[in-house]
């Protein structure tokens with residue numbers, strides 16, 4: 452085992468990785484690919500009041516809930532953050548995030564800028580945020596159309612909100628352009644790797660360095 456791999460495996464704090472983008476830029480695509488390739492990363496499954504799309508699974512893509520149940524979750528303080536996006540409510544269930552972090556796992560969030568701001572206030576240094584941009588307006592519209600899961604009206608609404616969502620790009624730690632999926636994925640993986648190696652996250656380094664110094 453190389454020394455780099457050895458020290459990388461030392462105990463460290465889990466981190467919270469946020470991906471945001473205008474609808475259709477590729478968050479879901481990048482998230483799925485990242486989860487396949489990264490062992491220590493789990494997805495935060497949001498609750499939403501939006502209708503289920505064909506192919507989406509309850510409990511896997513989202514927890515699809517009625518507005519009354521969403522309100523109950525807010526009142527019971529079961530959501531770490533929540534926001535209204537495109538006339539529907541979306542929120543992050545608190546318990547799975549706390550479990551994952553306490554087990555030293557990293558957790559991936561596909562949430563909008565409002566949720567990212569709320570998490571940044573609560574999580575501080577544990578949060579790493581990435582904004583994904585489409586290569587062009589035309590490409591974004593094409594992707595929303597070829598995904599073929601929303602009506603023409605819903606697609607038009609999402610396109611008209613894209614500029615507003617993009618206006619928050621400066622609030623993020625990193626910005627990547629999703630022109631080519633493999634290239635974008637490689638950039639996101641590089642960010643994750645570097646963030647995992649940050650000194651302040653690597654609690655296990657203290658003992659490692661102490662042992663190392665004792666040898667001199």
Ligand SMILES: Nc1nc2c(ncn2[C@@H]2O[C@H](COP(=O)(O)OP(=O)(O)O)[C@@H](O)[C@H]2O)c(=O)[nH]1
Nearest residue numbers: 474475497533534536541542543561562563566
């Ligand atoms: N604040 C917040 N935003 C969320 C959450 N879950 C999803 N979103 C955002 O809601 C928006 C709409 O998501 P969705 O309906 O799945 O559409 P899509 O982004 O076009 O696939 C996206 O910007 C998501 O990132 C959540 O739990 N909290």
Ligand SMILES: Nc1ncnc2c1ncn2[C@@H]1O[C@H](COP(=O)(O)OP(=O)(O)O)[C@@H](O)[C@H]1O
Nearest residue numbers: 474475476477478479480594598629630631632
């Ligand atoms: N780099 C890319 N080039 C071409 N099509 C892409 C690319 N990334 C994603 N797509 C496609 O664009 C559509 C929207 O992507 P999706 O991941 O659902 O976006 P989001 O989750 O941000 O709304 C999907 O049909 C997806 O297959």
